[in-house]
Amino acid sequence: MSELVQKASLLKQASFDMATKSTEEKNEALLLIADALIEKTADILNANEQDMVSGRAAGFTESLLDRLQLTEARIAQIAGAVRQLTELSDPIGETVESWTTEHDLEIETIRVPLGVVGMVYEARPNVTVDAATLCLKAGNAVLLRGSTSALHSNKALVTVMKEALEASPIPTDALQLLEDTSRETASEMFKLNKYLDVLIPRGGAGLIQSVITQATVPVLETGVGNCHIFIDESAEKDMAIDIVINAKTHRPSVCNAAESLLVHENWPYQNELLNALKQADVEVHGDALLANKYDFVTLASEDDWGQEYLSMTLSAKIVKDTREAISHINQYGTKHSEAIVTENNNNANLFFRGIDAAVLYHNASTRFTDGEQFGYGAEIGISTQKLHARGPMGLNAITTVKSLVRGTGQIRS
Structure with a gap:
């Protein structure tokens, strides 16, 4: 079994567990993650420096290097955004609308997790934490597929977060990093409808178009910014x-x-x-x-x-x-x-x-135009499409709804 299918299978099972977690349990996990990021800053920076050395050797532009680089201040900011998530209302279980039909059926539409979110992104290791913690807060399991250029940073960040989850009520299997960054595996991921509920690409125009044109899994499209x-x-x-x-x-x-x-x-x-x-x-x-x-x-x-x-x-x-x-x-x-x-x-x-x-x-x-500036906490991306979500995507954007119907024995004639 490939790394992709093995981790996706674990995520699918974990997603059912995640849907039952309380706000308190999720917030406890997020606070543990925030503390661990600060505690393990030196390890994260050492891993990030490996990526920075490789990036300089590869001739990355200054703007790409800026996106790739982590600093003590940036890690503190990332951890702060995670803590801010715990202060935000949990959308899961929220009543979107409710009514009673002519047959006295009580119908309530509530917010629920999307399930398993596949996050595809480029050389911004802060997205690793933003995406993971937003998904966990909204009751989702998440598969992270970053770029080769940030692999050392991403591995260090996910290791820190999964170790924090071990001491929490949240299953560690709900967070996975796809370490195989080959194009072939990415293409397979885009068609993994059996395990993934949605894909969210975040990066340049080439990456986004690649996901949109190849994917059979539904895509929440983020856009480039001219x-x-x-x-x-x-x-x-x-x-x-x-x-x-x-x-x-x-x-x-x-x-x-x-x-x-x-x-x-x-x-x-x-x-x-x-x-x-x-x-x-x-x-x-x-x-x-x-x-x-x-x-x-x-x-x-x-x-x-x-x-x-x-x-x-x-x-x-x-x-x-x-x-x-x-x-x-x-x-x-x-x-x-x-x-x-x-x-x-x-x-x-x-x-x-x-x-x-x-x-x-x-x-x-x-x-x-930023999730934190809009009051959403860390964002999972800026959606430029018109369906499901548009603009900075906070917690509500990575939920869906289901209808609960309560009756007293009604049958349809």
């Missing part, structure tokens, strides 16, 4: 500049960072904004109007408009009005997060109605 900021003609200068700089430079390697800038042709502070981007060491790929006006702006190609750079690069274009901005975003956006900076509420409302995306902002940075 996020735009539109500066309307009435935008307040300092606010607009602060939002653009924050959205682009705060952490450029993540999916909610801004990748594209649209500026109204009549906004009077174009020079100040472009110079602020230059001072922040942002490489700007602009349309002909910008490239001809600023010697530090590179002329953009068609590919730039749809690019998720994940680096200190930004595409930029001058537009004539809000409708042109909406049209551009709907053509090139990835339905992730889009922002308008304006003092005109009519234009803000038009932007909100016209853009097809999971999260829309008026006078705020796209960097807030």
